[in-house]
Amino acid sequence: MPGDDAARQTDLLLAVRDRRDRASFSQLFDYYAPRLKALLLRSSMSDAQADDILQDVMLTIWRKAHLYDPAKASASAWIYRVARNRMIDIIRKEQRAIPSELYETDTEPGTQPDDLGQTQESALLREALGRLPEAQRVMIERVYLGELTHREVTEATGLPIGTIKSRIRLGLEKLRHELKHLRTP
Amino acid sequence: MNIRHHIDEATLAAFAAGQLAQPFAVVVASHLAMCPVCQRAYREQIAIGGAVLDQLPGKPVSQGLKTGVMDMLDDTPAEPVPLPTLPAPYPLPLSQYFGAEGPKWSAIGMKARQSILQNDANGSLRLLYIPQGRAVPDHGHSGPEFTLVLKGNYTAAGQTYAAGDVEIADEDVEHTPVAGPDEPCICLAATNAPLRFGAFLPRILQPLLKI
Numbered sequence: 001m002p003g004d005d006a007a008r009q010t011d012l013l014l015a016v017r018d019r020r021d022r023a024s025f026s027q028l029f030d031y032y033a034p035r036l037k038a039l040l041l042r043s044s045m046s047d048a049q050a051d052d053i054l055q056d057v058m059l060t061i062w063r064k065a066h067l068y069d070p071a072k073a074s075a076s077a078w079i080y081r082v083a084r085n086r087m088i089d090i091i092r093k094e095q096r097a098i099p100s101e102l103y104e105t106d107t108e109p110g111t112q113p114d115d116l117g118q119t120q121e122s123a124l125l126r127e128a129l130g131r132l133p134e135a136q137r138v139m140i141e142r143v144y145l146g147e148l149t150h151r152e153v154t155e156a157t158g159l160p161i162g163t164i165k166s167r168i169r170l171g172l173e174k175l176r177h178e179l180k181h182l183r184t185p
Numbered sequence: 186m187n188i189r190h191h192i193d194e195a196t197l198a199a200f201a202a203g204q205l206a207q208p209f210a211v212v213v214a215s216h217l218a219m220c221p222v223c224q225r226a227y228r229e230q231i232a233i234g235g236a237v238l239d240q241l242p243g244k245p246v247s248q249g250l251k252t253g254v255m256d257m258l259d260d261t262p263a264e265p266v267p268l269p270t271l272p273a274p275y276p277l278p279l280s281q282y283f284g285a286e287g288p289k290w291s292a293i294g295m296k297a298r299q300s301i302l303q304n305d306a307n308g309s310l311r312l313l314y315i316p317q318g319r320a321v322p323d324h325g326h327s328g329p330e331f332t333l334v335l336k337g338n339y340t341a342a343g344q345t346y347a348a349g350d351v352e353i354a355d356e357d358v359e360h361t362p363v364a365g366p367d368e369p370c371i372c373l374a375a376t377n378a379p380l381r382f383g384a385f386l387p388r389i390l391q392p393l394l395k396i
Contacts (some may be wrong), residue, residue, distance in 0.1 A: 006239075029251055034243025041244055052251055058254045063262045064375070077235030084203045084234070088210075093378060112368065118232065125236040143198050144237040150199040150329075 005124045009075035017065040023064055028075075033058060036083055040143045053090055057083045074122030084146075178182065186242075188220050190350035197223065201230035208303055208310035208375035211278050212331040212351065215373060218276035252286040274335040274348065274371060279334040288312050295319065308377040315339065315370045321362040330354045332362075337370035339363060 009031060015024035036057055040050035060082050068078050129137060139156060142148050146154065192200070192213055199205050200213045217223050269280035272287050279302070283289070288300035290312075298314040308328075312335075315321050321339060331353050338347040341362035346352050364370035 009274050021195060024260070026255065029254065032238075033246040033251065035238050035241045037236060037244040037246050038241045042203045051247075054246065055250060055254055059257055060293075062254075062258055066267070073231060074235055076239045077228075077232045080234040080238045081201075081231050083238075084201070088203045117308040122232060122235060122239075125232055126239055129233075129236050138254070140233065141241075144234040146201050146204055146242075148202075148204065150196065150197075150204055153202075154193075154195040156195070 006074055006076065006126070010070050010088075010119045012069065013061075013065060013068055013075040013078070015066050016021065016062065028061070029058060032061075032076075032079055036079075038089070039083060039145060042147060043091075045091070051089060057086045060086055069094045070118060072118065074118045076122060079120065085144075186221060186349045186395055187347070189342070190346055190352060191220065192216055192223050192226070192351055193353060194226070196226065196353060197227055197230050198233075200228065201234055206307045206377060208377070209331050211281075211302075211310055212333050212375045215276040215280035216349070216351045217276060219383075232277075243308050248356075251309075256344040276335070279373070290314060291362070297321075308375060310375045313372050313374060315362075315364040315367055315372075317364050318366050319364050319377040321364065321370075321372075331375045333373045335371045335373060337368045338364065338365040339370045339372070 001068040009028065012028045012031075015021040015026065033054060037050055037054050040053055041047070046051075057079075061079060064082065068075075073081070129140065132140065143153055143156070196205070196213065202211060217227060269277070270279055270285055271277065271283070274286065275283075276289070279288075282302040283300075288302070289296040290300050293299050296316045297319060300312040300314075300372060301309070302312065303310040313321065315337075317337070321341075331351060332346070333350050333351045334346045336348055338345055338350075339362040340346070341352070342350075345365070346362075
């Protein structure tokens with residue numbers, strides 16, 4: 001079943017949210033900190049600056065874990081968003097008088113009323129990304145690692161976001177079908 | 186709210202990746218606050234960002250950094266800032282510019298008003314108040330312009346934009362939006378060039394005086 005890895009990160013984040021569990025946070029740190037460091041270094045900043053922001057992002061994850069809703073985002077998606085917001089707040093020193101999360105109103109209820117939550121979807125997403133041709137995968141990475149300007153993103157022809165989405169939808173349908181099959185003896 | 190004009194996918198991706206200058210990011214955030222459709226689309230963008238993060242080869246992180254973070258977990262974080270409240274029709278992301286008292290307007294002629302929220306190297310962001318039936322001044326911007334309708338509606342190039350709708354115009358788009366006949370139109374507009382007041386005022390008055 002795809003999603004074991006993603007499910008593990010989500011469980012760890014929920015343990016931090018619900019029980020303030022340090023051991024789980026320590027595991028989240030080991031998984032995400034090196035990846036976040038790589039993300040930060042891609043934004044052409046010094047090693048020391050990346051470490052400062054990394055420390056801030058990891059503490060923000062601990063302190064804002066109560067805002068995490070697994071029906072709305074996988075752990076990785078939520079942490080990606082936290083990291084992006086902290087980067088904007090710190091590097092650009094934009095004069096935001098309000099916390100970043102207000103920037104991103106999400107009043108919609110979580111998707112997937114069945115067993116296929118964001119975590120499974122995230123596993124399918126990773127699979128779909130892995131199957132993209134190299135050039136397209138690199139392009140997607142450059143977009144979401146913040147290496148392209150808005151104009152460059154707009155002008156990137158054949159940005160395979162649509163392809164990825166349709167693959168995820170197909171994957172989800174297949175999963176739903178399998179689950180239904182499992183439930184019917 | 187029946188929103189028909191949304192944020193395009195590339196713009197939402199650039200917003201998710203933190204690549205929009207602040208004036209544009211504020212327009213996108215304000216639209217998100219009003220639009221469940223784009224909230225869902227934004228969630229998908231963040232999900233892709235999360236997947237990219239997942240498969241990114243990690244860089245070494247020092248043990249000292251981890252120890253430092255673990256030691257700070259018990260520090261009392263700052264008290265959460267209470268949610269500001271803004272009068273209708275202003276969405277929450279604008280609370281960094283004004284509070285419950287609402288925006289400060291200045292007259293720009295023919296009963297039209299503007300409130301400049303930001304005007305610096307990042308670009309400009311302003312609110313426009315256009316009396317019903319009037320034309321929005323042609324302000325000759327050289328880059329893209331994002332316009333979000335907060336109240337009322339306007340028509341430009343055969344398209345009507347109502348409350349919640351966002352218009353993402355490329356540079357070179359010649360448009361003279363006209364506010365609908367029933368009520369004043371209030372919109373939020375971002376451009377990437379600072380406003381040029383010298384050249385700006387005569388250009389603004391010219392089309393207004395023709396009406």
